[in-house]
Amino acid sequence: AAQPDVDHVPWPPELAAHYRAAGYWRGQTFGALLTSVADAYAGRTAVVGEWEGETHRWSYAELDERAHRIAAGLRALGIGKGDRIVLQLPNIPEFMSIVFGIWRAGGWPVFALPAHRAAELRHFATQSEAVAILTVQRHGGHDYAGTAREVAAEVPSLRHVLAVGTAEFAELAATQPVELPDPDPSEVAFLQLSGGTTGLPKLIPRTHDDYLYSVRESARICALRPESVYLAALPVAHNYPLSSPGVLGALHAGATNVLCPRPDADTAFRLIESERVTITGVVPPLAAAWVQAAGRTERDLSSLAVMLVGGAKCGRELAARIGPALGCQLQQVFGMAEGLVCYTRLDDPEDTVLGTQGRPISRDDEIRIVNPDNPAADSTDLVAPGEVGALLTRGPYTIRGYYHAGEHNATAFTSDGFYRSGDLVRRHPSGHLEVVGRAKEQINRGGEKVAAEEIENHLIAHPGVLDAAVVAVADEYLGERTCAYVVPNAGKQPTDVELRRFVRERGVASYKVPDLVQVVSEFPVTGVGKTSKRELRAALTALAKDR
Numbered sequence: 001a002a003q004p005d006v007d008h009v010p011w012p013p014e015l016a017a018h019y020r021a022a023g024y025w026r027g028q029t030f031g032a033l034l035t036s037v038a039d040a041y042a043g044r045t046a047v048v049g050e051w052e053g054e055t056h057r058w059s060y061a062e063l064d065e066r067a068h069r070i071a072a073g074l075r076a077l078g079i080g081k082g083d084r085i086v087l088q089l090p091n092i093p094e095f096m097s098i099v100f101g102i103w104r105a106g107g108w109p110v111f112a113l114p115a116h117r118a119a120e121l122r123h124f125a126t127q128s129e130a131v132a133i134l135t136v137q138r139h140g141g142h143d144y145a146g147t148a149r150e151v152a153a154e155v156p157s158l159r160h161v162l163a164v165g166t167a168e169f170a171e172l173a174a175t176q177p178v179e180l181p182d183p184d185p186s187e188v189a190f191l192q193l194s195g196g197t198t199g200l201p202k203l204i205p206r207t208h209d210d211y212l213y214s215v216r217e218s219a220r221i222c223a224l225r226p227e228s229v230y231l232a233a234l235p236v237a238h239n240y241p242l243s244s245p246g247v248l249g250a251l252h253a254g255a256t257n258v259l260c261p262r263p264d265a266d267t268a269f270r271l272i273e274s275e276r277v278t279i280t281g282v283v284p285p286l287a288a289a290w291v292q293a294a295g296r297t298e299r300d301l302s303s304l305a306v307m308l309v310g311g312a313k314c315g316r317e318l319a320a321r322i323g324p325a326l327g328c329q330l331q332q333v334f335g336m337a338e339g340l341v342c343y344t345r346l347d348d349p350e351d352t353v354l355g356t357q358g359r360p361i362s363r364d365d366e367i368r369i370v371n372p373d374n375p376a377a378d379s380t381d382l383v384a385p386g387e388v389g390a391l392l393t394r395g396p397y398t399i400r401g402y403y404h405a406g407e408h409n410a411t412a413f414t415s416d417g418f419y420r421s422g423d424l425v426r427r428h429p430s431g432h433l434e435v436v437g438r439a440k441e442q443i444n445r446g447g448e449k450v451a452a453e454e455i456e457n458h459l460i461a462h463p464g465v466l467d468a469a470v471v472a473v474a475d476e477y478l479g480e481r482t483c484a485y486v487v488p489n490a491g492k493q494p495t496d497v498e499l500r501r502f503v504r505e506r507g508v509a510s511y512k513v514p515d516l517v518q519v520v521s522e523f524p525v526t527g528v529g530k531t532s533k534r535e536l537r538a539a540l541t542a543l544a545k546d547r
């Protein structure tokens with residue numbers, strides 16, 4: 001059934017009342033959280049990070065002050081209540097002050113990643129009707145401010161391009177703090193990005209109430225304390241390093257956040273040693289690279305107590321090597337920006353930690369494992385206990401609908417409000433979930449999600465391409481890579497180099513550019529005449545075996 005086209009689909013009132021009564025939703029905003037943490041831990045170090053070759057170290061009092069000034073500066077520009085701001089920042093200290101500054105101004109960050117390019121920014125800005133893009137100038141060889149200005153020229157709602165490092169931003173960040181009204185904690189706080197399965201990624205509206213609950217519980221489950229030091233190794237705007245337990249979990253605990261500028265082992269190990277990092281979170285390929293590097297490093301990694309691994313499946317073999325190699329405890333995490341996050345617990349038996357992706361945060365996370373062969377299976381079409389099925393979930397921090405996506409919501413959610421995660425899982429008697437596969441049109445490239453249809457649409461825009469189908473191909477390092485099958489237009493024979501360059505020049509993140517291109521004369525079809533991706537994947541497997 002079609003759903004209303006709204007900012008955020010509310011939870012049913014009786015459930016919302018239950019979530020409040022149970023103490024999950026506490027009516028606190030992120031701005032108020034920072035105020036209370038800064039009161040309790042004023043002199044403790046909140047953020048350590050590098051910017052323009054220098055290390056910066058801010059106490060909680062200083063972070064608090066900076067966030068107040070940025071909020072006032074945004075207000076002075078006329079940016080305030082409910083305004084969307086596309087935020088595209090690398091892992092720099094200002095990420096923290098800016099996000100809290102936007103929250104205090106009443107605005108909603110739209111969390112773009114540094115890898116995104118013009119096509120994606122244009123979509124986020126258009127979809128959210130953003131008033132500003134806030135980014136850096138040049139960084140890592142890319143002209144972020146230039147791309148932002150290019151996008152701003154095309155999207156009518158965009159009134160400002162602000163870039164950290166400019167005199168204009170320095171002035172904004174020096175504005176005299178003003179008293180500002182606290183936003184409604186039950187309202188949307190920000191828009192997160194979905195990994196996506198359709199043409200363009202959907203925006204995920206998260207409220208202060210629901211997100212803070214997941215952050216608070218994540219901090220508890222990962223045993224964060226004021227003495228903890230969290231290393232944000234992944235791009236910090238992503239839901240995982242942001243909240244599982246992430247920089248927000250660490251902030252909630254009054255702990256120190258170290259923003260890692262690059263995730264390579266050399267950089268991370270240097271910071272683990274110098275900042276005495278106690279906890280971090282990575283994706284499986286990175287865990288594998290660190291495990292390897294640990295064998296030959298001179299760095300002292302002894303402070304590291306916990307390493308989370310998630311975002312993509314961490315196989316048992318890799319899982320078993322992490323603890324011994326890095327001298328820490330492994331914690332598996334299986335989460336999604338739409339909500340549900342599962343962790344193995346620090347006191348779980350070893351077999352559970354190595355062989356499952358954890359159990360949900362909340363006793364009110366509802367899990368249904370349903371018929372995997374029926375994409376429309378509802379929450380009553382259950383598989384037998386212990387069998388593999390498609391994961392549906394709803395709960396106190398899982399969205400009920402994407403931002404302004406009434407039509408898509410009708411299929412992405414069941415009629416009784418369960419989110420169709422598209423993941424194939426098995427539930428162990430302990431309640432832990434084991435992720436065994438995926439039933440969605442998405443490639444998980446070492447934790448970076450690629451929606452098949454998004455890339456197919458870019459490929460089809462090429463004059464030499466009649467049809468395109470993007471599938472996953474197994475990869476030793478990344479777990480999966482992308483393979484684009486292409487049927488050429490009559491008389492044309494585009495090369496793989498040309499097609500890859502074409503996709504890149506359309507302005508997409510480089511992780512979405514097809515790793516492999518296979519030109520074929522036609523696609524295998526299913527019984528109903530649809531392209532059979534199952535057969536395309538099987539053909540790739542056969543190809544790999546022949547080599």
Ligand code: J2J
Nearest residue numbers: 195239240244310311312313333334335336337357435
């Ligand atoms: C297998 N697949 C996994 C895992 C995520 C914490 C951790 C990760 C994310 C994340 C997150 C997986 N094993 N351990 O938001 O808060 C795949 C699933 C899932 C999708 C969600 C967090 N951990 N996945 O990865 O929104 O397919 O969030 O549905 O980017 O990643 O992707 P995303």
